[in-house]
Amino acid sequence: MLKDFIANFYELWGGAYLGDFSEQMYNNDLYFSVALYSIIVALILTIAYYYVVDRPGTAKLSIWSLNLLVGAIINFIIAFVSANNDLTEIFASVGSAVPASFTSDMMVFSIINSMWTVLLMFLFSMLFKWKSSHSSYVPF
Amino acid sequence: MKQFFAAIFLCAFLSTLSSCEGGRGGGNKTPQTPPTNVTPAVTSDTPVDATVKIYFENTLSMDGYINGNTGFKNVFRDLLVAVENEDEIDFNTEFFLINDKLTHTDFGVDNTKISEELTPQNTAGKGNKGNSDFEEILDKILENQEGDALSVIMADFIYSPEGESNVPSALDKLKTYTQDAFLKAGKNQDLDTRIYRFASDFNGIYYDYNNRKITNIDQRPFYYIVIGPRNLMSLFNSEIASQLKDNSGFENEALFTGSNYNSLPVKVITSGVNGRIKTRGGDLEVMSYPRTGNLEFIALVNMEKLPVSQSYILDGENYKLSNPEFGINEVGVVKGKNIKFSKSGVVKMDPSTLVDIKGEKYTHAIKFSADGLVSENLNFSLQKRIPHWVEKANSDDDREIKSDSLEQTKTFSFGHLVSGISEAYEQQSGSNKYFNITIPVIQN
Numbered sequence: 001m002l003k004d005f006i007a008n009f010y011e012l013w014g015g016a017y018l019g020d021f022s023e024q025m026y027n028n029d030l031y032f033s034v035a036l037y038s039i040i041v042a043l044i045l046t047i048a049y050y051y052v053v054d055r056p057g058t059a060k061l062s063i064w065s066l067n068l069l070v071g072a073i074i075n076f077i078i079a080f081v082s083a084n085n086d087l088t089e090i091f092a093s094v095g096s097a098v099p100a101s102f103t104s105d106m107m108v109f110s111i112i113n114s115m116w117t118v119l120l121m122f123l124f125s126m127l128f129k130w131k132s133s134h135s136s137y138v139p140f
Numbered sequence: 141m142k143q144f145f146a147a148i149f150l151c152a153f154l155s156t157l158s159s160c161e162g163g164r165g166g167g168n169k170t171p172q173t174p175p176t177n178v179t180p181a182v183t184s185d186t187p188v189d190a191t192v193k194i195y196f197e198n199t200l201s202m203d204g205y206i207n208g209n210t211g212f213k214n215v216f217r218d219l220l221v222a223v224e225n226e227d228e229i230d231f232n233t234e235f236f237l238i239n240d241k242l243t244h245t246d247f248g249v250d251n252t253k254i255s256e257e258l259t260p261q262n263t264a265g266k267g268n269k270g271n272s273d274f275e276e277i278l279d280k281i282l283e284n285q286e287g288d289a290l291s292v293i294m295a296d297f298i299y300s301p302e303g304e305s306n307v308p309s310a311l312d313k314l315k316t317y318t319q320d321a322f323l324k325a326g327k328n329q330d331l332d333t334r335i336y337r338f339a340s341d342f343n344g345i346y347y348d349y350n351n352r353k354i355t356n357i358d359q360r361p362f363y364y365i366v367i368g369p370r371n372l373m374s375l376f377n378s379e380i381a382s383q384l385k386d387n388s389g390f391e392n393e394a395l396f397t398g399s400n401y402n403s404l405p406v407k408v409i410t411s412g413v414n415g416r417i418k419t420r421g422g423d424l425e426v427m428s429y430p431r432t433g434n435l436e437f438i439a440l441v442n443m444e445k446l447p448v449s450q451s452y453i454l455d456g457e458n459y460k461l462s463n464p465e466f467g468i469n470e471v472g473v474v475k476g477k478n479i480k481f482s483k484s485g486v487v488k489m490d491p492s493t494l495v496d497i498k499g500e501k502y503t504h505a506i507k508f509s510a511d512g513l514v515s516e517n518l519n520f521s522l523q524k525r526i527p528h529w530v531e532k533a534n535s536d537d538d539r540e541i542k543s544d545s546l547e548q549t550k551t552f553s554f555g556h557l558v559s560g561i562s563e564a565y566e567q568q569s570g571s572n573k574y575f576n577i578t579i580p581v582i583q584n
Contacts (some may be wrong), residue, residue, distance in 0.1 A: 016429065017418065020410055020492035026420060027496065094498055096491035 006031045010112055021105035038075040042117050044073045046124035048114050050132035058136040068121050072114035079113035080106050186371045189230040190288040192223050197283055197295035198237035200269045203260040204344020205362055211340030211389040212362055217255040218387055222380040224252050241267030242280050245418055273316030274299055274557055282325035290368035290376055297363050299553030307349055311556045318560025326568045332373040333396040333561055336364040338389040348538045349552055357548055392529040393449050396561050398569035403443040406577050412438045412487040425582040434509040439500035446574055452527055453504055462519040469507040479505040514581055521576040530558045
């Protein structure tokens with residue numbers, strides 16, 4: 001099941017299971033939207049690097065790394081804001097505020113999302129670099 | 141560019157798969173079974189009109205209940221008024237005096253006034269008042285039970301068969317013949333039986349099992365045994381018995397039914413947990429055991445449809461666990477955002493639990509514990525058993541009743557009569573459980 005498949009990535013196959021936070025993210029299908037937006041961001045940034053920004057001056061490992069860092073930061077924000085907004089709405093529907101313990105859980109979740117973003121952008125780079133005019137040898 | 145389009149396709153594919161699952165909120169909004177509402181008293185199979193056959197045990201031992209204005213008469217009056225004014229069904233009331241003979245009578249008055257006419261004088265000379273042979277009485281009543289009819293038997297149920305010298309043997313006989321009568325009746329119709337126990341002031345003579353007359357006993361219990369088809373019994377319990385139970389003399393009740401309720405909604409929650417559990421998809425996974433004490437967790441169950449009394453549901457001894465790794469600590473009631481346990485007090489459900497059960501209804505909470513590692517599924521059932529109060533109300537020897545105040549609250553042979561009813565239902569339905577629920581346990 002796709003739902004469980006995505007949850008396993010965010011919960012690191014049980015290693016990063018965060019109790020009630022993970023249950024709410026899973027039960028309300030919040031993992032999926034974060035995963036989808038993160039994939040799109042990673043895809044756009046990688047394509048932009050290899051085919052839009054693509055210049056001799058940007059074909060460096062440092063610029064490529066910076067692009068990964070930007071992707072990680074954007075997807076950290078997407079994960080945190082998306083989870084926070086959705087959970088706030090969900091808890092408000094039962095007249096409660098999001099539990100305070102969820103803030104640190106959201107940080108952990110966002111960091112994991114950033115980690116997967118870096119890995120995904122690396123894989124996209126391996127996929128897209130070959131047709132790039134100036135950056136086909138970046139990162140190697 | 142081919143890889144680029146492949147990636148776009150992958151995104152679109154993932155999106156489609158997700159929407160097939162129901163999208164955001166789908167997991168939370170889909171309960172295991174649809175939420176249930178209050179069991180309607182009137183269902184599509186409830187008849188428009190029906191008969192209430194009221195039987196009064198016309199024996200000498202019952203004279204004390206109808207001598208003057210007693211608690212017995214108050215309850216009887218409430219019954220007649222409730223039946224007469226029932227809006228959902230047009231009830232036709234028939235009144236019978238029963239001993240060795242079945243006498244149909246209305247004393248020539250309106251139904252609601254029958255209680256005033258029910259006196260030792262008016263019931264004298266109708267059959268043999270010296271005989272309380274319930275196997276015979278029940279047999280007659282159950283033979284007379286047909287179609288859309290409710291039988292209400294009002295009696296003290298003190299067994300006093302004529303000519304029986306061997307008491308233990310007579311009590312066994314009572315049980316066996318009662319069982320036989322209910323088994324025969326159950327062959328033609330799915331009948332439910334309810335027993336209501338009341339206390340009344342008593343102005344008469346008590347007859348012990350040696351038929352010795354005992355005076356100056358001021359208060360005695362009496363019982364209503366109500367038998368009828370399931371749909372009518374549901375209506376009787378919610379519309380009529382509820383009024384009788386408001387009477388100060390009401391003490392206890394019992395239900396005997398062949399129905400099973402195996403599809404009750406159940407959910408393990410994370411509130412009130414000692415240890416750390418994962419409850420995804422209705423399963424139970426122990427993430428970590430507590431450092432001190434036993435693993436404890438709560439399962440919510442919607443027992444709204446269960447036609448059993450609250451006290452029966454809340455008695456943990458009425459539940460059976462097939463896996464000895466688990467135990468039931470206590471059973472509580474869900475009240476809004478809280479769970480009220482009689483021993484451990486109130487458990488406030490945390491916001492995550494409230495989100496999890498949003499749109500679903502649960503009436504009761506069962507607190508489970510496990511004193512070791514959990515390896516097998518949690519399976520629990522609510523047993524169809526004779527309530528504890530029946531055992532307390534039963535007497536096998538009533539000769540010292542005058543000096544024993546506890547004995548005065550008991551009924552000679554009552555437990556044997558109820559055992560006969562209970563065993564008939566168990567034999568008929570082939571199951572002694574109201575429900576049987578399994579919560580799968582996932583191993584780490």
